[in-house]
Amino acid sequence: MRIKKTSRLREVDTRNxxxxFYALLVGLISGILSSLFRLILSYLNTLKIAFSPDRLNLDWLNWLWPFFFSFLAIWFSIFLVKKFAPEAAGSGIQEIEGALDGIRPIRWKKVLPVKFFGSIFSLSSGLLLGREGPTxxxxxxVGKMIKDVFKQSEGENNPLISTGAAAGLASAFNAPFAGIIFVIExxxxxxxxxxxxxxxxxxGAGSADMIxxxxxxxxxxxEITIFTFEQLSGIWLFVLLGILLGFVGFIFNKLLIKSLDFFDKTKLNYITVALLLAFAITVVGRFWPDMIGAGYDTIFNVTKNSFTLQFLLLLFLARLVLSVISYGSGVPGGIFTPLITLGVILGMLFGGLAQYFFPDLVQDPAIFAVAGMAGIFASTIRAPLTGLALSVEMTANYELILPLIFTAVTASVCTAVLGNGPIYSILLKxxxxxxxH
Known part of the structure; x- marks a missing residue:
């Protein structure tokens, strides 16, 4: 009996x-894929700028070149998804949650190439989408691929797929801790x-981030100022910001579902959708470049106090509408970065107003921009710990943990009271x- 028990324990240890070891492979491969993904996106963006009409002094191409580029990118992205892997549409995180429950398949042989190339085109087009959903x-x-290649049991699906998801988020934002917390939370x-x-x-998350x-x-x-937080008497302002972000998260989730329903019901073909989106992105981007794209440049400009409060409000409303339209169109791409950008804009707007009315309590409005990142993530994704970890890792503002906690927990509780469910659970349902049907 003792021999059988010892043998069984050795078998369990070997499996563990x-x-x-497989988790290490998943992390390394995910890190390589994500790195190539990010490098190609950066190169395409550089290429797009290098051949822009402004650089070439060709006035007649001021509209045609960006429109043509966006149209082709959006059309090809939609075509790949609709033709070969419909589950690659959107962020795909809801598909992963369904796969972990065993109710959605993972067809890695089709999804990996479609998601990789489709997302490169959709993100390069100027649509308001993030790279974290694709990664x-x-x-x-990749986790499912490793399981299949090494012929592991079905029981190994869950940990390897989860490891791949953590590695993907870690490699999108250089945020390994947030990747781990995201899967757990x-x-x-x-x-x-x-x-x-x-x-x-x-x-998995650590090895992917290393690569x-x-x-x-x-x-x-x-890139943002590294702040300290000493004004404890102003902590109530972060609670107020959390309440505001709770309502915003509720509105965002409702609009996102309505946008998806609209594109489903209208049954527009690929070319029509691509033409409409390319036209909108070209017109808006020509006059207000901060209103399009994932939002990294917008975040930099916003936190440098580059805009008036009136323009911040307009920027927030425009990016809110364009974000839900971009996602609703069915192209592959994430919502984390557009959401974070909205949080930064609203936080900066709130901080500017707070500084005007309570100058003694506000050290810098940009502190509220960092808090806005955590709060909007908590109110839409309903993952306050992940929002907290992401905000800190992406900005290196570790000393702002206290006000970020107040913002994130208030936003998540407020949005829950409003009846707002986690967006990925809603999308999976x-x-x-x-x-x-």
Whole structure:
């Protein structure tokens, strides 16, 4: 009896050690894919700027070149998704949650190339989409690929797919801790929690981040002042900001679903959708470039006090509408970065007003911009810990943890009271309902 028990324990240990080794492979491959993804996006953006009409002094191409580029990129992105892998549309995170529950398939042989190339084109077009959704879905598909290649049991699906998702988020933002927290918090109902599965997350996220730092570069993704926080008497302002962001998160989720429903019901063909989106992006981008794109440049300009409060309000409203339209069109791309950008804009607007009315309590309005990142993430994704970790890792503002906690928890509680569910759970239910019909 003792011999059988010892043999069984050795078998369990061997399986667990294999899991950690496979997690390392998932992290390394995900890191390489994400690095290539980011490098190609950066190169295309440089190429687009180099051949812009302003650089070439060709006035007649001021509208035609950006429109043509955006149209082709959007059309090809939609074509790839609709033709070969419909589950690659949007961020794909809801698909990963469904796969962890065993109710959605992972077809990595189709999804990996479609998501990679489709997202490169959609993100290069000027649409308001983020790279984190694609990298998370690609990472999770790498986890399934490793499981299939090494012929592991179906029970290994959950930890390896989860590890890939953590690695994907870590490599998108140079934020390994946020990648780990995201899987544990956002996917808590889907992730099988034990010592070795958490260790696998850590190995996958850490190794992916290491590869990205080697191939792309390290440091915070968002360049912003490193703040200290000493005005404890003004902590109530962050609670007030959290309440505001709770309402914004509720509105954003409702508009996102309505946008998806609109594109589904209208049954527009690929060319029509691409033409309309390209026209909108070209016109808006020509006059107000900060209103299009993922938002990294916009965040930099906003936090440098480059805009008036009136323009910040207009910028927020425009990016809110364009973000839900971009996602609703069905092209591959994430919502984290557009959301974070909205949080920064609204936080900066709030901070500017707070500084005007309470100058003694506000050290710098940009502190509220960082808090806005955490708060809007908490109110839409309903993952306050992930929002907190992302905001700190992306800006290196570790000393702002206290006000960020107040903002994030207030936003998440407020949006829950309003009846706002986590956006990815809503999206997954929507997919399942459509498939049933």
């Amino acid at each position: 050690y294999k899991l950690l 998370v879905q690609m990472g999770a598909n 956002e996917m808590n109902g889907h992730f099988k929690f034990n010592f070795y599965s958490v260790a696998a997350l850590m190995i 990205v730092r080697l191939m792309v570069g390290g440091g915070p993704i968002i 929507r997919i399942l309902a459509r498939n049933t």
